[in-house]
Amino acid sequence: xSSAPTMNPVPATDIIRVRDLHKTFHTGDVDxxxxxxxxxxxxxxxxLAVIGPSGSGKSTLFHILGGxxxxxxxxxxxxxxxxxxxxxxxxxxxxxxxxxFVFQKYNLLPTLTARxxxxxxxxxxxxxxxxxxFDEILQLLGIKQRLSHKPRAxxxxxxxxxxxxxxxxNQPAILLADEPTGNLDTENSNAVLEILRDLNKRTRQTILMxxxxxxxxxxxxxxxxxxxxxxxxx
Amino acid sequence: xxxxxxxxxLKHRWVRTLLSxxxxxxxxMSILTLIGLSHGLLEQSAQRAKGTxxxxxxxxxxxxxxxxxxxQINERFVPFVEKQPHVLQAxxxxxxxxxxxxxxxxxxxxxxxxxxxxxxxxAGGPPHGANDLVVDAYYAKQHHLQIxxxxxxxxxxxxxxxxxxxxxLGRFIAPLATLQQLTxxxxxxxxxxxxxxxxxxxxxxxxxxxxxxxxxGNLQAISVADFVSQFNINNxxxxxxxxxxxxxxxxxxxxxxxxxxxxxxxxxxxxxxxILKALGAxxxxxxxxxxxxxVVLAIVGWVIGLVFTFAARGAIMATIPASLPVxxxxxxxxxxxxxxxxxxxxxxxxxxxxAARQDTIEALAYE
Numbered sequence: 001x002s003s004a005p006t007m008n009p010v011p012a013t014d015i016i017r018v019r020d021l022h023k024t025f026h027t028g029d030v031d032x033x034x035x036x037x038x039x040x041x042x043x044x045x046x047x048l049a050v051i052g053p054s055g056s057g058k059s060t061l062f063h064i065l066g067g068x069x070x071x072x073x074x075x076x077x078x079x080x081x082x083x084x085x086x087x088x089x090x091x092x093x094x095x096x097x098x099x100x101f102v103f104q105k106y107n108l109l110p111t112l113t114a115r116x117x118x119x120x121x122x123x124x125x126x127x128x129x130x131x132x133x134f135d136e137i138l139q140l141l142g143i144k145q146r147l148s149h150k151p152r153a154x155x156x157x158x159x160x161x162x163x164x165x166x167x168x169x170n171q172p173a174i175l176l177a178d179e180p181t182g183n184l185d186t187e188n189s190n191a192v193l194e195i196l197r198d199l200n201k202r203t204r205q206t207i208l209m210x211x212x213x214x215x216x217x218x219x220x221x222x223x224x225x226x227x228x229x230x231x232x233x234x
Numbered sequence: 235x236x237x238x239x240x241x242x243x244l245k246h247r248w249v250r251t252l253l254s255x256x257x258x259x260x261x262x263m264s265i266l267t268l269i270g271l272s273h274g275l276l277e278q279s280a281q282r283a284k285g286t287x288x289x290x291x292x293x294x295x296x297x298x299x300x301x302x303x304x305x306q307i308n309e310r311f312v313p314f315v316e317k318q319p320h321v322l323q324a325x326x327x328x329x330x331x332x333x334x335x336x337x338x339x340x341x342x343x344x345x346x347x348x349x350x351x352x353x354x355x356x357a358g359g360p361p362h363g364a365n366d367l368v369v370d371a372y373y374a375k376q377h378h379l380q381i382x383x384x385x386x387x388x389x390x391x392x393x394x395x396x397x398x399x400x401x402x403l404g405r406f407i408a409p410l411a412t413l414q415q416l417t418x419x420x421x422x423x424x425x426x427x428x429x430x431x432x433x434x435x436x437x438x439x440x441x442x443x444x445x446x447x448x449x450x451g452n453l454q455a456i457s458v459a460d461f462v463s464q465f466n467i468n469n470x471x472x473x474x475x476x477x478x479x480x481x482x483x484x485x486x487x488x489x490x491x492x493x494x495x496x497x498x499x500x501x502x503x504x505x506x507x508x509i510l511k512a513l514g515a516x517x518x519x520x521x522x523x524x525x526x527x528x529v530v531l532a533i534v535g536w537v538i539g540l541v542f543t544f545a546a547r548g549a550i551m552a553t554i555p556a557s558l559p560v561x562x563x564x565x566x567x568x569x570x571x572x573x574x575x576x577x578x579x580x581x582x583x584x585x586x587x588x589a590a591r592q593d594t595i596e597a598l599a600y601e
Contacts, residue, residue, distance in 0.1 A: 068512060068594050089516065096514030107509045107598065111242035116235065123235040124514045166513075 014077075015173055015206050016042035016065060021074035023060050023229075034060040036229035038074070042174075045204035047197060049217035052226035058210045061226070062178050065208065066099050067091035079173040096125040100167030104179035106159040108151040114162040115147040118169050125170035133203065134169065140202070141165055141195060157188030164195065168205070175199075177209040181216050193219040236519070240526045247499070254495040255534040258578065261484040261491075262539020262570045267546050268480050269566045272467055274559035278401070280465040283458055285402035287350030288325075288429035289438045290445065291461050295454040309423040311453065315430060318448070320441055322433045325349050326425035328413050329404070332388055336373075338406040340413030340425075343368070349431050350402065357381050358396035361409055367392035368407040370400045372555040390416055428453070481573055488535075488577020492528050496585035500524070507589050508597025517590035524589055528582035532574040539570060 023035040034057045042048050052058045063069040064076060067083060070091070076083040079098050086094060101107075108117045122130065131137070138144045141161040151159050160180060167175055177196065181189035197219050199205050209220060217223045225232050244251045283291070292315060294306035309326050316324040328340040343360045347353055353360070356371055358381035367385055374397045379385060385392045387406060398407075414420040432441055438457045445455035467473055500507070507520055547560045 063595055066512070092511075092514055092516050095512065101512050103598070107505070107512070109239070109506055109509060111246040111506075112239060116238060116242075120235050120239060120510075121513045124510065124519070 013043045014041045015044040015046075015079050016040065016208065017075075017077040018061075018065075019075040021061070021064065021076060022072045023057075023064060023069070024072045034229055035064075035071075035074075038226075038229070038231055040224065040231060042206065042208060045200070045206055047200040047207045047209070047219075047221045049209045049211055049220035049223045050226055050231075051211055051214060051217045051223055053212060056226040057229040058212075058226045059178060060229075062176055062208075062210045065174075066101060066176050067094045097170065098173040100170065100172035100175045102160070102163050102167050102175065102177040102180045104182035106151070106156070106163045106183070108159055108162060108166070110151050113148050113150050114143060114154065114158075114165075117151070117162060118147075118166045121166045122169045127170050130169055131171045134165075137168055137199070137203075138165060140198060155188070156184050157191055160184060160188070160192050161195065164192070164199075168199070174206045174208060177207060179211055179213075180209065181211070181213065189216065236523060237526065240523055240530060243499070243503070243523075244527055244530055247502075250495055250498070251531065251534075254491055254531050255538055257491040258488055258532060258535025258574050259538030259542050261487050261577070262536050262574050263542035263546055265481060265484050265570050265573060266539065266543040266563065266566055267550075267560060268477060269563050270543070270547060270560040271558055272473055272477065273563050274561040276465040276467065276470075277561060278559050280462040281401040282403050283462050283465075285350070286346075286429050286458070287431065288458055289432045289435050290430040290442055290455050290457055292324075292428035292430060292445065292449070292453045292455050293426070295449070295451055307425050307428065307453065309425050311449075312425070312428055315428055315445075318441075318445065320432050320434060320437050321430055323349050323431040325429045326410065327403070327427050327429060328410055328417070328419060328424070329426045330388065330413060330417055332406070336405045338387060338408060338413065339404040340408050340410040341403075342410055343407065346403075346407075346429075349429060353398050353402060356397045356399060358394065361395045361407070363393065363395070364409055364412045365390070365392050366395035366409065368396040368398055369394065370398055370402070370405050372400050372559070373405045376554050388416060430455075484573055485577045485580070488532070488574055489580040492531055492578040492581025493585065494581075495531065496524055496528060496582050497588075499527070500585040500589045503589075504592065504597050504600040507592050508594050508600065511592070511594040512598060520592075521586040521590045524582050524586035525579065528578040529575065532571070532578035535578075536571045536574045539574070540567065 018038050018040040021035050021038040022033070025032040025034055038057070038061060050058050050061065060069070064071050064083070065078065067086070071084060074084070078094065081094060081098065083091070083094070108114070109120065112120060141164060143158060143161050143165060146154060146158055154162065180196070181192055184192060193216055196207055196209065200207050207220075209216070211217050292307075292311070307326070312324050312326040315321060323345070325341055325345045329337040330340070332338050347360065361368055367387065369379065369385070373379070379394055379397070381394055381396070383394045385394050392408065410425070411420070414423055432438060438459070442455045442457050445453070449455065467477065510520060544562070547562065550558050550560050
């Protein structure tokens with residue numbers, strides 16, 4: 001990181017800590033209150049599902065936790081790092097080192113092969129070495145034989161598994177997944193969710209998954225429900 | 235890995251890439267062909283001046299400026315000059331501009347042959363009749379001329395008596411008296427310049443000084459070596475300005491083409507830019523990707539431009555070598571590359587900046 005942002009004395013077991021988080025969007029003359037005071041703790045190695053209907057604020061929470069957007073007020077610590085104090089550049093660096101993203105639409109670069117999609121994340125993350133168990137992860141994801149293919153030659157399930165590999169290549173502190181099964185059929189959805197659960201169990205990878213689907217959320221260790229920008233039930 | 239992404243991006247939209255590179259190539263070709271033509275014309279003129287065999291040229295005294303104007307010297311100066319010490323021979327030449335870049339030269343051919351030690355004829359021989367004409371090999375090739383054939387030049391019907399190798403005085407040589415009649419320079423007989431051969435070429439500079447003192451206000455003496463050195467783009471302000479205009483136009487065209495190509499690419503790749511930013515790409519990285527793509531376009535365009543330049547030269551020299559003598563000027567290749575690069579980089583700046591400051595979340599949501 002460019003400079004040393006404040007470290008918070010959070011319990012070593014909590015990798016994500018959110019306190020009274022607010023996010024307001026100004027669209028024209030109207031203020032939209034997307035988050036209205038979210039409090040959340042996620043333990044290291046936990047697999048948490050955030051469930052809620054469309055417009056509940058879960059995607060906004062995802063963006064803030066991932067360093068893609070700054071909060072309006074409140075505090076967020078990711079692996080001890082206080083996000084509110086981070087500059088744009090520091091948030092970019094946080095995304096390189098601490099967060100791995102899995103999106104609903106896979107978001108692979110169409111001009112690169114699966115192997116290169118993983119490699120470019122590594123390049124952008126500034127790392128030269130892969131996790132020691134990365135081969136095992138590729139095996140678990142079942143994409144080892146498909147790495148030389150471009151996204152258009154891969155099924156949706158395969159693309160999402162490549163996206164998971166890409167998210168893990170820099171050994172992030174947390175894996176953020178936004179509706180990772182939203183574009184998949186039931187069979188592929190279950191396969192991806194089982195992989196996430198397996199990864200969590202085998203490698204103690206912290207996973208925070210956003211979903212509107214209760215069946216998908218059921219794969220997590222813990223589920224929290226969001227509605228109208230507030231976490232209602234944990 | 236970033237370089238691989240750059241190449242794959244360009245390959246992915248290969249038609250757009252190829253078209254952009256082709257336009258940059260045409261831009262490079264335009265510059266190099268123009269430069270090649272300028273050098274070709276000047277080199278041929280210099281070669282023709284050297285090919286006369288003279289040591290000194292005497293031209294009307296125009297106060298040091300170079301002139302392409304016609305007859306301004308009374309022919310009576312020729313015997314006067316010939317009587318000067320160390321002057322072995324003096325030959326009067328009447329040069330009449332025709333076909334934009336060429337001249338028809340009138341002279342006494344037998345005297346000229348003595349001056350240059352004998353002209354090498356590819357076909358035919360010297361002019362004997364009043365309407366006989368000698369042309370150089372470039373002109374004969376371009377117009378498919380045969381010895382004895384009628385040739386219309388300056389609206390006059392000539393008979394082709396001989397074809398000489400290029401690089402001797404000019405494209406056309408005709409009897410002096412006939413050309414003086416045709417151009418209204420017969421009474422009093424006037425010429426444009428006097429070619430002077432010395433008995434000792436080592437005395438050239440000394441004799442130039444002496445002749446300039448002697449003929450001050452009437453004629454200006456210049457050694458052939460100095461005269462030839464004037465055939466340089468830097469000595470012709472209008473040509474320099476023209477080249478500058480073409481260069482600026484080339485940069486503008488390169489800028490517009492690359493700008494359009496990169497701008498389209500940025501809009502089309504909005505989501506991909508969002509992905510890269512989500513993965514931790516900094517604005518400079520995004521800008522760098524676009525700049526690298528523009529640099530590749532410029533390099534590929536430059537290579538295409540070089541190939542086009544050789545092809546254009548080949549085509550011109552095969553069809554109209556007399557009208558447009560083009561030479562290759564390798565010294566300008568890096569300059570053309572710099573011009574292509576400048577246009578491409580200018581064209582990449584705004585699209586690159588736009589891409590770099592794109593909001594990540596909006597970009598990821600782009601359909």
